[in-house]
Amino acid sequence: MTRIELVRRPQHSALFSVLSPFIAVLITALIGGIMFAMLGKSPIGGLYAYFIEPLTEVWSIHELIIKATPLILIAVGLSVCFLSNNWNIGAEGQFIMGAIAGSVMPVLYPGITGPMVLPLMLVMGMAGGAAWATIPAFLKARFGTNEILSSLMLVYVAELFLDWLVRGPWRNPEGFNFPETRSFHADAILPEMLSASGRAHYGFVFAILAALIVWFMLSRTLKGYEIRVLGESPRAGRFAGFSAKRMVFFAFIVSGALAGLAGIIEVSGAIGQLRPAISPGYGFTAIIVAFLGRLNPLGIVAAGLILALSYLGGEAAQISLGVSDKVANVFQGVLLFSVLACDTLIRYRIRIVRPQPAATPEPAR
Amino acid sequence: MHKAHVAAYAHLSAQPIDRGTMTASASEKTGPTPLLLVEGITKRFGDLIANDAVDFDILAGEIHALLGENGAGKSTLVKMLFGSLKPDGGRIVWNGEPVSIPNPSAARHLGIGMVFQHFSLFDSLTVAENIALSLEDDVPLPTVADEAGRLGEVYGLTLNPEALAGDLSVGERQRVEIIRCLLQEPSLIILDEPTSVLTPQEAERLFETLDKLKAEGKSILYISHKLDEVKRLCDRATVLRHGKVVAQCDPRTETAKSLAAMMVGEEVQAVRRTHDAPAGDDSGRDIVLGVHNLDQPPIGPFSTPLRAIHMNVYAGEVFGIAGVAGNGQSELFEALSGEQLQDNPNAVTIGGTPAGRLGPNGRRRLGAAFAPEERFGHAAVATMPLTENILLSRHASDASAYQSGGRLGMLRRSALGRTLSRVVDAMDVRKSGENPDAGTLSGGNLQKLILGREFDRRPRLFIVNQPTWGVDAGAAARIRQALMDAATAGAGALVISQDLDELLEMCDRIAVIHDGEMSEPLDARTVTREQLGLLMGGAEPEKHHGVAA
CATH class of the missing domain: 3.40.50.300 (P-loop containing nucleotide triphosphate hydrolases)
Structure with a gap:
């Protein structure tokens, strides 16, 4: 019987390191086309509505940037975590806690206005996300707890905490009992970049800055070297005199702070108040972004735009094709699978083995 | 039993x-x-x-x-x-x-x-x-x-x-x-x-x-x-x-x-004994490594505890530790390298300075150099290029050479590249390409690089574990020669090895580690393989412990 074998390459393939994300996107489009066909829609039309149509209008590109901003910010932080072998799956929770902490000023002290409000909100957002991320970091460093589970479970705690806040103590007194806080005053709103053509806000600038700074740190400084060494081999890191425990805190705090910043930017720039649901799963989608960008902050900027497109396409297809908005989640899942699968090609090559006539002394089964 | x-x-x-x-x-x-x-x-x-x-x-x-x-x-x-x-x-x-x-x-x-x-x-x-x-x-x-x-x-x-x-x-x-x-x-x-x-x-x-x-x-x-x-x-x-x-x-x-x-494919050069440390008379010689009553509980479930380890390694001497694998060698190495800290700062002294509370880089700054047994994942990172593997043990001890920008800690890649070519020339490291990943080197060549990056610093104390394990004969001879030459030049070397021939060839004194305890050092010129073998098997010290047979 013909079978397919994976043969280990003697060296990493530089070609496939570059090609793998593109192949993954291609496979995703292919599977997406099949899915549309099975839903009874035209595959070409479906893919067009998903991936091309949102790019044809300027306001839509603004929306793309709004959606890409939190994805990039979170994924850049996650790249530090994942490179150092810390599996922070709870960025969604850090995003929410950042949004809550950053909203303290406009919600509880709406009387305080002025140019210092917004910077203070951003700093408090980062602090909130970082503090939430410190919990799994502490549990891992002190007790050896699995950070995947603890960080993930804290997402649900954060979601319920937000839900309780906006239905309870932080509910807008003049809001007709709707579960939401009061709208932020003008000084607490992140301004739009080009308000004439769309609502994209300055959060995107923060995302790009964060990507550049983290890229510099990872590729040019001793700290980045420390992150990579500890991620590749904790024992070699210890031999180099690096502390794996301190790295746990560093990685979680950096990624928590960036997720928290994304949270307050989303609330202050795109929503303008706190609601029970402020994220369509940015914290989880950012995991896909981080891997699609090959854990390289510059690659993450591109990957963030692609994943933002899948959100936007999902909304567009819901309207124009009448398919469920869950299709967007399917796309994201398929993309993550494809990315991880295609990464195999970097270390292995595929060989197709045909049956051999030689007498094999294997007994009959 | x-x-x-x-x-x-x-x-x-x-x-x-x-x-x-x-x-x-x-x-x-x-x-x-x-x-x-x-x-x-x-x-x-x-x-x-x-x-x-x-x-x-x-x-x-x-x-x-x-x-x-x-x-x-x-x-x-x-x-x-x-x-x-x-x-x-x-x-x-x-x-x-x-x-x-x-x-x-x-x-x-x-x-x-x-x-x-x-x-x-x-x-x-x-x-x-x-x-x-x-x-x-x-x-x-x-x-x-x-x-x-x-x-x-x-x-x-x-x-x-x-x-x-x-x-x-x-x-x-x-x-x-x-x-x-x-x-x-x-x-x-x-x-x-x-x-x-x-x-x-x-x-x-x-x-x-x-x-x-x-x-x-x-x-x-x-x-x-x-x-x-x-x-x-x-x-x-x-x-x-x-x-x-x-x-x-x-x-x-x-x-x-x-x-x-x-x-x-060529005549293997016998290692030249370039020095002979005077045995017995220790007066007037510097102690580069002192270990006093070093105790260490087991680190993990299958780790050996260290018990009352005591030794002095003098300048100009090669001190060997023989023993069968798994008798506390790697635990001792990590205790000496600072990967495991001691409670008492005086349990380990390097060049006379208490180092028990110092991590690996603190000990490197005192002039010590380390080469662990495992090459991949301990001494080197397989997926990183050679220059970054040189940085692994030298980023702190040679901080001024390899870092710029003060607290920013920017890496000086050109300086690393120069060090790499120095090490490659000195130790005859065979590699493909300018700066390949460490994983592409053969065991012997990687070991030459790992030791070469330490020789390049001219340290006054070497602590090496299994320096020629799985290394081809040519590279092994070169490594042994380099260690002995360093001792001749005045450094002290502690060689942990399971290869008795290697120890007998290189060392001035040999002690045996068994079940986390170390014997008195013996003069390498007079000790026999049988004596060492009995010590390795646990004939001494007199002690009974439960090992299933």
Whole structure:
């Protein structure tokens, strides 16, 4: 019987390191086309509505940037975590806690206005996300707890905490009992970049800055070297005199702070108040972004735009094709699978083995 | 229990095995069909030809040696025989029939068994359970235990089937592997570097077992780089170099030197003893490493505790620590390198300065240099380029050379590149490309780089664990010479090794570590292998402890 074998390459393939994300996107489009066909829609039309149509209008590109901003910010932080072998799956929770902490000023002290409000909100957002991320970091460093589970479970705690806040103590007194806080005053709103053509806000600038700074740190400084060494081999890191425990805190705090910043930017720039649901799963989608960008902050900027497109396409297809908005989640899942699968090609090559006539002394089964 | 072992060893070493009758019977069997015939077998990995048209044969009832440096293609060849790799060309003939061996299971069905260099036992399972796991059929556990016990009796492989694998000594673990292999009733047994972890006495015991197997007409393919062993044990030898068969010979008529020359392709230079530290008289010499009453509880479930370790390493001396693997060597290394800290700062002093509370970089700044046993994942990171591997041990001790921008800590890659070419030139590191990943280097070349990056600093104390483990003869000689030259130049060197020949060649004094305790140092010029072997087996210090036998 013909079978397919994976043969280990003697060296990493530089070609496939570059090609793998593109192949993954291609496979995703292919599977997406099949899915549309099975839903009874035209595959070409479906893919067009998903991936091309949102790019044809300027306001839509603004929306793309709004959606890409939190994805990039979170994924850049996650790249530090994942490179150092810390599996922070709870960025969604850090995003929410950042949004809550950053909203303290406009919600509880709406009387305080002025140019210092917004910077203070951003700093408090980062602090909130970082503090939430410190919990799994502490549990891992002190007790050896699995950070995947603890960080993930804290997402649900954060979601319920937000839900309780906006239905309870932080509910807008003049809001007709709707579960939401009061709208932020003008000084607490992140301004739009080009308000004439769309609502994209300055959060995107923060995302790009964060990507550049983290890229510099990872590729040019001793700290980045420390992150990579500890991620590749904790024992070699210890031999180099690096502390794996301190790295746990560093990685979680950096990624928590960036997720928290994304949270307050989303609330202050795109929503303008706190609601029970402020994220369509940015914290989880950012995991896909981080891997699609090959854990390289510059690659993450591109990957963030692609994943933002899948959100936007999902909304567009819901309207124009009448398919469920869950299709967007399917796309994201398929993309993550494809990315991880295609990464195999970097270390292995595929060989197709045909049956051999030689007498094999294997007994009959 | 332990004393009984030692007595058995002493008995064995006192009676060298008579080999005359065996060899006679083997040569008579030189018949028309060899048990295994390999013709023109070839294996390529990309551009590298690991095996280039290799021919050789094994007769029934012979012990055949496969000799070669690291990277000569021995493992590749054996993997093809055992079905873990598929040859690109050539054929394998078994008992006169051409066969293809697609997987290890097929190899076992043919009658080829293998005992690996690195044992694959589950520490938390018993001996019998470990053996049962490797059997393809469902055999009830008591049957396995009985059968293992019977085989053990026949071949002198004493084992308690109820003992936990984690409690066994390395020699005992090897016995489990051999029994596991024998249960498959193989007619050819492949042994990969079997004595690399054994005491001389344990090795002697293994040889006796191998002789019994041979007398029964079983064939053995014996892979080793220890030429003395090959000379006394093997009937024929096939020598591989760069993937080709360069010689086939009767090792008993060769000298160790001529065998080494075949392996390396040139005369191996004997290490020159460039210095002789005065023994006994320690006055006036600087203590570069002082260890005082170093105690360390076990770090993990299978780690050895260190007990009251005491030693002084003087400037200009090579101090050796012998011992069988797993007796606390790596724990001692990590305690000295600062990967494990001590409670008492004075437990470890470097150049007279208390260092017990300092991490690896603090100790490096005092002039110490370290080279651990594991190259990948401890001394080096396989997926990182060589320059970044040089940075691994030197980013703090040479911070001004490799970092700029103050607290920003920007890396100076050009300076790293210059250091790399210095190290490569000084130690003759062979690599492909300018700055390849460490994982692409062979073991010997990587070890030269790992030690070279330390020599480049001119430290005054070297602490090395297994400096030439798995390293080819040429590179090993170079590494030993460099360490001895450093001692001549006034540095102190602590060499932890399981290779007695290496220690006897290099060291001024040798101590033995056994079960986390260290013996008094002995003068390397007068100590005998038997003395060291007894200490390695635990004859001293007088102590009883529960090790399942």
